[in-house]
Structures are given as C-alpha cells and as structure tokens.
Amino acid sequence: MRLRHIEVFNAIMLTGSVSAAARTIHVTQPAVSRILQHAELQLGFALFQRVGGRLLPTVEAQTLYPHVERLFSQLDEVQRLSDNLRAGRSQGELRVLTVLAMSYEVLPRAMRLFRQKHPTLVVHHQALHSPQIVSSLVLQEADVGFVFSAAPHPALSAEALGAHPVVCVAPKGMLPARVLRSGQVTLAQLAGLPLIALDARDPLGMLLAHSTRDSDAGLEVVMTVQTYHVALALAHHAVGVTLIDACTAVSADPARVDVLPLAPAIGVPVQALRPTARPHSQTVRQFTRCMQQALQEVGVSPE
Incomplete structure (x- = not known):
C-alpha cells in the first residue's frame, strides 16, 4: 500500500463513508473512491463492504488497521518534532x-x-x-x-x-x-x-x-x-x-x-x-x- 492508499483507508475507517473521508482529507469524493479501488486492486482483496449506505470494514481491513494506527501515530510524532524544531526555543x-x-x-x-x-x-x-x-x-x-x-x-x-x-x-x-x-x-x-x-x-x-x-x-x-x-x-x-x-x-x-x-x-x-x-x-x-x-x-x- 502506498501512503496515499493508507491515508484514504484510515479516513474511511474513522468516518465510515467515502464522502466523510473526502471532507476529512480535503479531496473530492470521486478521488477517494478511485484511490480506494486502486488500493484494493493492489492488495488483491476488498477492504470494505457497502451495507445500508455505510462502508463496513472487512476482516482483512480490521487486521490491517492496528498497524495503520501505529503508523499514523509515528507520523504525528514526526510532525510534532518538526514543529518543535522549526519553532526553536525562547531564551526567556x-x-x-x-x-x-x-x-x-x-x-x-x-x-x-x-x-x-x-x-x-x-x-x-x-x-x-x-x-x-x-x-x-x-x-x-x-x-x-x-x-x-x-x-x-x-x-x-x-x-x-x-x-x-x-x-x-x-x-x-x-x-x-x-x-x-x-x-x-x-x-x-x-x-x-x-x-x-x-x-x-x-x-x-x-x-x-x-x-x-x-x-x-x-x-x-x-x-x-x-x-x-x-x-x-x-x-x-x-x-x-x-x-x-x-x-x-x-x-x-x-x-x-x-x-x-x-x-x-x-x-x-x-x-x-x-x-x-x-x-x-x-x-x-x-x-x-x-x-x-x-x-x-x-x-x-x-x-
């Protein structure tokens, strides 16, 4: 999975729908659908099933998600560290x-x-x-x-x-x-x-x-x-x-x-x-x- 695939996958897991995921990561709904389809094609299995207007994660998606959560946690730490380095230190x-x-x-x-x-x-x-x-x-x-x-x-x-x-x-x-x-x-x-x-x-x-x-x-x-x-x-x-x-x-x-x-x-x-x-x-x-x-x-x- 590419980083963009992982970002879309994480957004859908958090929101439960393509439209809400698109708003979360600030892209269009068709773009989210295309990225999800490409991710599933590369993986060789489905990540979500549509039930009652919502996307429900498959067993494979639920197995992947804890690893994705850890990855986003590490990315957040990188962002926090870079913010701190850019901000520098106040002498006072x-x-x-x-x-x-x-x-x-x-x-x-x-x-x-x-x-x-x-x-x-x-x-x-x-x-x-x-x-x-x-x-x-x-x-x-x-x-x-x-x-x-x-x-x-x-x-x-x-x-x-x-x-x-x-x-x-x-x-x-x-x-x-x-x-x-x-x-x-x-x-x-x-x-x-x-x-x-x-x-x-x-x-x-x-x-x-x-x-x-x-x-x-x-x-x-x-x-x-x-x-x-x-x-x-x-x-x-x-x-x-x-x-x-x-x-x-x-x-x-x-x-x-x-x-x-x-x-x-x-x-x-x-x-x-x-x-x-x-x-x-x-x-x-x-x-x-x-x-x-x-x-x-x-x-x-x-x-």
Missing part, C-alpha cells in the same frame, strides 16, 4: 516536566530557589507519568524532566540526583505502640493490615511489588492506585496503610497518620532527563541544581 522560557509526586512539594521549593537567580524567566511546568515525560523529551517538547528510575533511552541523557526512601504511612491507631516507639516498620509488621498498593507498572510500584513478594510477609492488598497522592489520601481517610516515597509523605497530616521509614530501607533513584540532541544550557543546569536541593530538603539523600 524554560519547559520543565516532573512526575506528579514531585509537583506538590519538591517543585515549589525548587522554584523558590530558582526565582532568586532568575526572577524574569518564565517556567512552563507539566506533571506527567514517566513514559509521557520520556516521550515529550524525545520529541523536544521540554528542556528537562524529573522522574523516578526511568529506563535508559538513546535520545536522552540521565543524571542521578539522589535516592528517595520508601516510607510507611498508616492511619492513627493502626500500628501497634511498640512499632511506633521503634521509629521504623518492617514489611512483616504490616502483615494482616489492609494495604493500599501502588500500580505494579509504576517504577516504585514495581520495586515494592518485588520486595513484598520476596519478603513473603503476607500483606493484604485491598486496593491498588496509580498515583502516590491518592494512596496518601486514602491513608488519611483510614482505608489502609500505604508505602510511598518520601517526597509525597511530606504532605502527610501528622494528626491523621503516622509516617515511619521502612526497614530494611528501600531507595528509589531520582533522575533528571535531558534530550541529547540539544546542548545543556546553564539555565537547565541551574534549575536541576535547585531541584536537587529541594529533593534534599524533603529527605532525598544525594548520590
């Missing part, structure tokens, strides 16, 4: 991405420090999941991103900023007094308590899932969540105990929950990611140092 702006856990306490602290040196520079921030941050940086839609334990990517450079400890957040009265007096908690001491677990696809969630499985502590998971602050909120409402990062735990209400470090300690790496195709500006380096200082303020130990 900085585009920063962080995972949600760093957006509540760490980022504001870093911004306070950064604005002391750059009071007129505008910072654009987005809180995203780690895969989204990697994708945006690869497409050069941001200058720097801050994540927990991201997988290496050839288009990105990674700088280790430290390791943040995992802590246990428990509703008041849920942990025994002797555990509170010890100042730390083990996984075995959480056995039998309702546990709010993190999504196993999350970097911290994956690490904790391996640790709890290896410990054979018999933890009772009652709920899984995707974001750390949701886990904290559920602990605030006495739904159960949770294991989260130290950055998020800074927002814990000491009147409602107890926060104890996990023993033995589990540390999760914090990284700054930057596109390798772009020179690392002094502004990005200075913001990264401010983020590192803010991370240390909330209990992340330096590398």
